[in-house]
Amino acid sequence: MTEKLYDADPYLSEASARVTRSEERDGRWRVRLERTIFRPEGGGQPADAGTVNGLPLLALAEEDGDVVHVLERDPGAGEMELRLDFVRRYDHMQQHTAQHLLSQLLLRRFGAATLSFAIGPEHSSIETGRPAYSDEELRELEEECARLAWAALPVRVFSSDDPSPLSLRKPPKKSGRIRVVEIADYDRSACGGTHVRSSAELAPLKILRVERVRANARLYYAAGGRALRDHRLKHDLALRLQRLVTQPLGEIPACLEALLRERDELRRERRRERRQEMEREAARALAGSDALVRREFAAGEPEELRAFAAAVAAAGRNVLACSRPAPGAGAAHVVVARGRGDADLRALAAPLFALLAGRGGGSAALLEGRAGDLSRLDEAADLLRRHLG
Numbered sequence: 001m002t003e004k005l006y007d008a009d010p011y012l013s014e015a016s017a018r019v020t021r022s023e024e025r026d027g028r029w030r031v032r033l034e035r036t037i038f039r040p041e042g043g044g045q046p047a048d049a050g051t052v053n054g055l056p057l058l059a060l061a062e063e064d065g066d067v068v069h070v071l072e073r074d075p076g077a078g079e080m081e082l083r084l085d086f087v088r089r090y091d092h093m094q095q096h097t098a099q100h101l102l103s104q105l106l107l108r109r110f111g112a113a114t115l116s117f118a119i120g121p122e123h124s125s126i127e128t129g130r131p132a133y134s135d136e137e138l139r140e141l142e143e144e145c146a147r148l149a150w151a152a153l154p155v156r157v158f159s160s161d162d163p164s165p166l167s168l169r170k171p172p173k174k175s176g177r178i179r180v181v182e183i184a185d186y187d188r189s190a191c192g193g194t195h196v197r198s199s200a201e202l203a204p205l206k207i208l209r210v211e212r213v214r215a216n217a218r219l220y221y222a223a224g225g226r227a228l229r230d231h232r233l234k235h236d237l238a239l240r241l242q243r244l245v246t247q248p249l250g251e252i253p254a255c256l257e258a259l260l261r262e263r264d265e266l267r268r269e270r271r272r273e274r275r276q277e278m279e280r281e282a283a284r285a286l287a288g289s290d291a292l293v294r295r296e297f298a299a300g301e302p303e304e305l306r307a308f309a310a311a312v313a314a315a316g317r318n319v320l321a322c323s324r325p326a327p328g329a330g331a332a333h334v335v336v337a338r339g340r341g342d343a344d345l346r347a348l349a350a351p352l353f354a355l356l357a358g359r360g361g362g363s364a365a366l367l368e369g370r371a372g373d374l375s376r377l378d379e380a381a382d383l384l385r386r387h388l389g
Contacts, residue, residue: 001065003035006048007157007179010093010194012037013086016079020066024074028058031069037084040067044099044117045092045193049085089194091225095124097155097183097195098145098202098223102126104169104187105144106219110137113170115216123208123226127218138207149203154184155195163190206230274304282311291340292385294320296377302368305335309366313339318388320381324374331358331370336384338365343388355380 005012017033024030031052040060041047047060052075059070096119103114103126112130133141160166161177172178172190181191183199196202206227208220222230238249247255285293293312297305301323309319319337334356338345344364353360353369355376360369 002033002067004039004067005035005037006039006194007192010089011086011197013084013089015082017082018079019075019077022074029071029074030061031071031075031080032066033069033080033082036067036069037082038067038069039089039194043191043193045096045119048092049088051081051083053080090196092119093194093196094202094224095119095222095226096191096193097181097199098205098221099124099126100169100181100183100187100189100191100195101145101148101199101202101205102141102219102221103189104183105141105148106130107169109140109144112217123220123222125218125220127213127216130217131212131215132217133210133219138210142205142207145205146203148183148186149199149205152198152200153186155197155199156182156184157195158182204228204231271301271303274301275307278304278308279311282308282315285312286315286317290317291389292318292320292381294377294381295322296374297321297323302333302335305333306368309335309337313337313365316340318384320377320384322371322374322377331372332356332374334358334360334367334369334371336362336367338388341389348383348387352380352383355383 005015015035015037017035019031020034021032022029033052038048038050038057038060039045040062042062048057050057052069052071055071055073055075057069058072061068061070099114099117103117106112106114106126106128110128110130110133112128114126115129116127118125158180159177160180163172163178163180166180166188168180169187169189178190179192180188181193181195182188202223204227205223206221208222208230211218211220238252241252241256242249245252245255245259281295285295295308305321305323309321312319317339319335319339321336322332322334324332334353336345336348336352345362345367346364349361349367349369352367353371356371357373358369358371360367362368
């Protein structure tokens with residue numbers, strides 16, 4: 001059985017160990033050592049990373065009490081030099097101990113038990129047995145977490161054969177001897193993860209957001225270095241926004257809301273103007289005598305082409321309209337509308353869009369799609385004339 005050095009000292013980042021067994025499987029080497037500093041994934045905490053004799057760890061697994069180190073090639077025999085990615089490990093330690101603190105606080109303050117927990121690459125999360133939290137409740141959570149961190153509560157790990165007198169936050173999942181993590185005078189929980197020595201190492205601790213998951217609320221949080229990076233990112237973004245809008249920081253939201261309203265109004269006005277322009281273009285097109293009105297526009301949104309086609313079809317003429325984008329700007333948009341007769345346009349969709357190297361479909365009276373090549377547009381128009389009259 002592998003001696004798990006991380007259980008006794010999670011801060012240990014280098015060690016040597018003798019190989020007890022190694023084998024090749026599926027093109028990789030699976031190495032067992034007499035002892036290790038590398039913890040496999042488990043309990044919501046991701047696996048450690050690092051090197052064995054300079055070879056990067058590809059994966060870690062636990063089999064029959066042994067930790068299996070998966071490597072790209074045979075590391076050799078004898079003593080191995082183990083080097084842990086301690087930056088990654090310490091991040092996991094901060095997030096995991098923060099979860100213990102938060103879980104106890106959520107239970108005490110709101111009666112919300114922790115249902116699941118996970119450490120992701122960017123944030124950690126706790127799913128709780130409560131449907132929602134107000135903004136005020138989240139502020140209270142953060143403030144109490146800060147107070148507990150500033151109190152520098154010692155964190156210790158010990159083993160116990162009898163958990164009954166320990167007042168564990170939740171019953172252990174296994175019977176017999178268990179490993180207990182204790183935040184002094186605050187929380188005790190059965191846990192096999194790696195943890196910091198003091199709650200002071202968790203600061204700052206920030207609730208990032210809350211999402212509804214089924215009937216429960218999932219809290220996303222960041223502690224320690226992650227929270228600092230999150231603050232730095234948002235602080236830099238706030239300063240950039242402040243320089244752009246030249247307003248005090250507290251007035252940026254209202255300023256942005258006003259700018260977005262102005263933008264939306266300008267877009268609506270532009271759409272109105274374009275629709276009116278299309279209606280005028282439709283009136284000019286109807287001055288001709290051809291049963292099929294064909295128009296190519298240098299630019300045009302799909303809704304503008306539809307407005308043009310609808311106006312012409314309503315006057316009893318068939319329509320082939322398309323936008324001709326600038327070179328490299330993507331596919332053209334095509335709209336076909338039936339304004340006379342009862343032919344079903346759906347029967348023409350496949351041959352029509354095949355001529356235009358595109359795809360499209362629609363209803364009996366309207367087709368719409370994308371065209372990759374407009375060089376055979378004359379043939380497409382002839383196809384429509386033959387079938388629509």
